[in-house]
Amino acid sequence: MKHHTKRWRCARLAALCCALAAGAADAKPIAYANGWSLMAEYGAGTMAEGQLFYAPTHWLSLGGGLVELEDEHDRFDRRIAYARANVLLKRWNLPGAQGNLFAWGGAGRATGRDFDGATAVANAGFQADYETRRVYASLRSDLQHSRHFSHRIDTLQLGWAPYAHDYESIASWLVLQLRDYTGGLYSGVEPALLVRLFKGPAWVEAGATSDGHLQAMVMFNF
């Protein structure tokens, strides 16, 4: 069953990656006014997510996503499809830095191995981040809640760039990620070390968790 689920997840992620490669988000949930963001993430076998958002203004984006969660002991899984609105609550544009505070909320439907049928899900979260061209820090919390389950994924990222990239060069970052899953998905904090590269509208990051599982994300703004 787990094997089948993983194969299904891989196939869906591959489809998303193909869509990206065909030309279809910054770690920020809103790109820019009249811009689209497409994102796919694989989180070390515990989570996988794909999102597509459109921003009618620079402070709002609307869209949806699919997220799959699977507990580390293979006791349950969740497949959640949701629609969501992201709002930029505050942005600090400083001479050599930018800080942001985002919040989002939405609703969707979920299925799972440990309950029958589909259930309604509410989704809410926030992200606070700060970056210069050499350092980056973000804290993100994302809650999926239904009458059958409640899972929150808290992610802290600390990044360092070995050089300050310019507009037309490739940006390189080393990122330490600490992730905490609630609701029985994973015991303890999951650390990961990532390499992040971006140029133009494309963003790729990949690395491994401390127990050797792949952690990866691709994004495209257009």
Added chain:
Amino acid sequence: MKTTRWLCIGLLLMESAMVHARSVEMEVNGLVCAFCAQGIQKAIRKIPATQDVFVDLDHRIVAVQLKDGQDIPDEQLRAAVTDAGYATVRIGRSDETLDALRARIKAEPARD
């Protein structure tokens, strides 16, 4: 003497009316990530009077090459930068081409 002064003023006014800026240079705050700044280039390229756009994170500059004889109002430029999620600090115009402006800015030390 008075006639000469008025003649000079008249000539200066005529000259300023005939000479158009070739480029606009904007200092922008928050410009730290090339991935996020794509929106600036995209928004400014949509303005009909835009010939080309140059973004420089080292100096926090967004420069626009204007089409011959055309200009873009400051409000429209500020709106494009704001829509992309950034803040305009200063707008200046010059007779430099975008290539000359790029070369001059690149020769200056980075601001970080």
